[in-house]
Amino acid sequence: MTYDYDVIIIGSGPAGFSCAMQSTKFNKKVLIVEASDESIGGSWISKGTIPSKALRAAAKSIQSFQSQFGDPKGRKPYDRFRMEDIMAYKMPILENKNRKIKNDIIKNEIDTARGWGKIIDEHTVEVTDQMGEKKTWSTRFIFLSTGSSPVTPDKLSIDHTKVLDYTTILDLTHIPHRLAIIGNGIIAIEYATIFSALGTRVTILSEDSETLPFLDQEIRDALFNTFKKNGIQLLHNVVVKKISYNDLRNCDEVTFREGEDGRLQVIETEQILYAAGKKPNTEGIGLENLAIKTDDQGRLIVNNVFQTDVPSVYAGGDLIGPTNLASASFVQGRLAAVHMFGNKAAAAAPDSPMPFAIYSIPEIASIGLTEEQAGERGIDATVGRAYYENMTRADLDHETDGLLKLVFRTDNLQLLGIHIYGENAGDLIHLGQSVMHLNGTIEYFIDQVLNYPTYSEAYKVAAFNGLNRVNRTGIKYRNQPD
Numbered sequence: 001m002t003y004d005y006d007v008i009i010i011g012s013g014p015a016g017f018s019c020a021m022q023s024t025k026f027n028k029k030v031l032i033v034e035a036s037d038e039s040i041g042g043s044w045i046s047k048g049t050i051p052s053k054a055l056r057a058a059a060k061s062i063q064s065f066q067s068q069f070g071d072p073k074g075r076k077p078y079d080r081f082r083m084e085d086i087m088a089y090k091m092p093i094l095e096n097k098n099r100k101i102k103n104d105i106i107k108n109e110i111d112t113a114r115g116w117g118k119i120i121d122e123h124t125v126e127v128t129d130q131m132g133e134k135k136t137w138s139t140r141f142i143f144l145s146t147g148s149s150p151v152t153p154d155k156l157s158i159d160h161t162k163v164l165d166y167t168t169i170l171d172l173t174h175i176p177h178r179l180a181i182i183g184n185g186i187i188a189i190e191y192a193t194i195f196s197a198l199g200t201r202v203t204i205l206s207e208d209s210e211t212l213p214f215l216d217q218e219i220r221d222a223l224f225n226t227f228k229k230n231g232i233q234l235l236h237n238v239v240v241k242k243i244s245y246n247d248l249r250n251c252d253e254v255t256f257r258e259g260e261d262g263r264l265q266v267i268e269t270e271q272i273l274y275a276a277g278k279k280p281n282t283e284g285i286g287l288e289n290l291a292i293k294t295d296d297q298g299r300l301i302v303n304n305v306f307q308t309d310v311p312s313v314y315a316g317g318d319l320i321g322p323t324n325l326a327s328a329s330f331v332q333g334r335l336a337a338v339h340m341f342g343n344k345a346a347a348a349a350p351d352s353p354m355p356f357a358i359y360s361i362p363e364i365a366s367i368g369l370t371e372e373q374a375g376e377r378g379i380d381a382t383v384g385r386a387y388y389e390n391m392t393r394a395d396l397d398h399e400t401d402g403l404l405k406l407v408f409r410t411d412n413l414q415l416l417g418i419h420i421y422g423e424n425a426g427d428l429i430h431l432g433q434s435v436m437h438l439n440g441t442i443e444y445f446i447d448q449v450l451n452y453p454t455y456s457e458a459y460k461v462a463a464f465n466g467l468n469r470v471n472r473t474g475i476k477y478r479n480q481p482d
């Protein structure tokens with residue numbers, strides 16, 4: 001049987017793009033279908049990772065400038081900088097990224113079709129363009145990577161002017177003086193610290209009883225201390241009752257209770273960000289035509305090589321969750337292509353611990369067991385800590401808020417987890433990840449020369465700190481020389 005394409009990819013985000021790139025390495029004929037007329041590359045470039053990180057980078061520069069050099073007139077960052085300044089920083093980054101993606105697509109001779117992609121049967125995809133014209137193509141494999149969209153609230157309305165979601169907050173034309181954020185996930189926390197760095201007074205209204213409960217407790221405490229220091233208010237168990245406009249005071253108001261029985265409270269705000277999660281984009285893509293299964297969260301169910309129940313249909317990225325990260329999506333798309341066209345044995349998703357980063361200001365990054373998890377599993381573990389205030393690099397950068405924490409086995413010093421709060425955490429985590437992946441011990445950081453002054457030096461300090469703790473308690477580790 002001959003097909004028009006070897007693989008048709010619906011959605012051009014990190015999962016779809018990496019599936020396309022890897023497929024071309026096997027000399028396969030590839031078509032990417034993308035619904036957006038404006039950009040190619042997925043919400044990763046247009047609404048997610050890149051624009052939020054560009055906004056963060058601008059806010060961080062402004063915050064560093066403000067805190068290092070101050071302001072003789074005592075002005076807030078939003079009095080000195082405008083959203084236009086931030087746009088001027090952000091837009092070239094997005095344009096550049098988009099241009100590079102387009103160039104890669106052209107260079108690798110990947111075909112593109114602009115329009116809405118839908119599965120018709122296990123080897124046919126239909127694309128409807130902006131004018132309503134339909135075309136169908138046959139294909140050996142289909143890769144679904146339609147991503148996710150913001151969850152919309154049942155009772156509140158998002159008008160995208162006063163009440164924004166995580167896509168429309170990027171369209172703000174001014175820096176608000178006050179921002180109320182409904183939600184307490186990663187996106188909510190990132191935007192809270194970004195706007196706080198710009199001088200905005202931020203209140204986080206969380207329906208949950210805990211924030212980022214998966215983090216190591218000390219890292220969470222460090223984050224909450226920064227919140228306190230910077231005046232970010234975090235309220236838990238919040239039940240939002242209504243959002244209304246107060247004509248007299250010329251501001252929006254959020255009315256809520258802390259707990260169902262709590263007293264009614266009102267906060268005044270200039271903007272509201274509703275950031276209570278994402279939902280996979282499964283509607284209208286023809287899943288019903290093949291009875292492709294989804295889980296209770298609406299995410300596509302795939303096996304460890306990203307294949308759905310229909311062997312010719314694969315899926316990756318936010319559509320399958322639950323990592324919901326560009327970093328993981330890139331790997332999933334590539335591995336799916338390897339399974340379609342390459343060595344099937346090499347295509348299984350790695351089962352080693354996965355790192356993640358939260359790009360708050362400062363950053364958070366983590367991999368492996370937290371101190372609490374090691375305890376719950378009955379592992380005899382010790383921790384080693386390095387505080388940024390003791391690091392020369394952090395001193396030089398005025399970045400003294402931070403902690404790097406190692407969790408390792410007491411008996412043989414094997415590294416089990418790394419948890420970092422502070423500048424460069426997202427990058428820094430990968431040194432420890434490599435050591436962990438190779439079943440290394442904290443002795444690596446003690447024995448090896450690490451550049452100085454660097455943030456990586458924190459690994460050495462934390463390793464010495466941990467080793468001292470082991471020795472102080474009189475427990476000698478097995479590998480210790482006589």
Ligand SMILES: Cc1cc2nc3c(=O)[nH]c(=O)nc-3n(C[C@H](O)[C@H](O)[C@H](O)COP(=O)(O)OP(=O)(O)OC[C@H]3O[C@@H](n4cnc5c(N)ncnc54)[C@H](O)[C@@H]3O)c2cc1C
Nearest residue numbers: 011013015035042043044048117147317318324325326327
């Ligand atoms: C504010 C924010 C910050 C983030 N920060 C980070 C971060 O720092 N690090 C990180 O790793 N991840 C981050 N993420 C997550 C990351 O953006 C997503 O995990 C990633 O974009 C998911 O990739 P994807 O390939 O699944 O699809 P997406 O990037 O969502 O792209 C899906 C594409 O499919 C298209 N599409 C949808 N339906 C159809 C259809 N029927 N036909 C044709 N095309 C269709 C869409 O137009 C879109 O272009 C962030 C997300 C947000 C919202």
